[in-house]
Amino acid sequence: MIPLLHDFSNETVLVVGGGPVGARKARRFAREARVVVVSPEFADVDFGDAELIRAAPEPEETDDWLERFTPALVVAATDDEEVNDAVVAAARDRGVLVNRADRAGDLERDHRDVVVPATVREDPVIVAISTGATAPALSKYLRQELEETLAGAGEMATAVSAVREELKDRDVPPDRRRKIVTDLVNSPAHWTTLRTGPSNSRQVIEDVFAPDGSLATDPNESNPGETE
Missing domain, CATH: 1.10.12 (Lyase 2-enoyl-coa Hydratase; Chain  A, domain 2)
Structure with a gap:
């Protein structure tokens, strides 16, 4: 896998699933994108600025939801494997990026499947950490270690x-x-x-720079305060 950064400004992310995992994904992407969460129920947790739609998509209806919102990314985060299968298939058919939360580590991927890494942000600096979805606890540990290192x-x-x-x-x-x-x-x-x-x-x-606007230090001059 090759890590890439993607700008989701002015894009829509569709999250199917309103549990704690769906909420975490929604919060993550709502920092930048419009996020729509579709689920028959929603966990009593923070979904950030996401738009919540109470509905229970059947597997055969998933393509209709993608047609409705034309997302740049779809997140399959339900506890129903059949629904998640349908979400992934519909996204792939449409050439849309997809992140599957329930079987990320052993998912047989293609080029539209993405893993959402742990990140440390010191805007504009962003550091991403991923174990290929095989060891999320390690990603979390490394993120915490790097937070102090990246201060400033x-x-x-x-x-x-x-x-x-x-x-x-x-x-x-x-x-x-x-x-x-x-x-x-x-x-x-x-x-x-x-x-x-x-x-x-x-x-x-x-x-x-020196008080007069000149370079305070100049490695090519004998006098550090001297300008060209």
């Missing part, structure tokens, strides 16, 4: 992006830009700054 990564990404753009605007040569950005990313002091509070990327950006 989003702010660092923001700082690096701003510094790169500023250096390009100043026509700083590529080799020097790479050196400055690499030093920024590898600086323990800058990581500490980013991890001590929100929105500290501005401080890190200012540290790269």
Whole structure:
């Protein structure tokens, strides 16, 4: 399997199944997409911003639900294997991405079947962890381990992006830009700054440049504050 990122903005995700698993999937995708959950009953848990439709789709009706919502992704999350089989078959027939929650580890997959990985988000940084659906507990453990490691990564990404753009605007040569950005990313002091509070990327950006707007450090000049 090859991990890919997919933008579901302005797309619809159809979740068939209103149990805890369906709710978890709904919350996950509702951060970005329109999510519709179809189920005869709904667990007393948070479904995020998903739209809940109380209905009991029969296997022969699953294609009608896909026709109705034209989803980019369908999640089969019921406790009825026959219904889940029908959801997967209908999605595949339509060329729609499908995620099956009840037999993900031993599902005979084709190119439309997807595994939803555990993720750690430090926007805009996203790290995905997957065991191919064979060991979800391990994915959860690794996600928890990485949460601490990635603290401040989003702010660092923001700082690096701003510094790169500023250096390009100043026509700083590529080799020097790479050196400055690499030093920024590898600086323990800058990581500490980013991890001590929100929105500290501005401080890190200012540290790269001297008060007069020149580069505070320049690896190709004998005087660190000297500009071209």
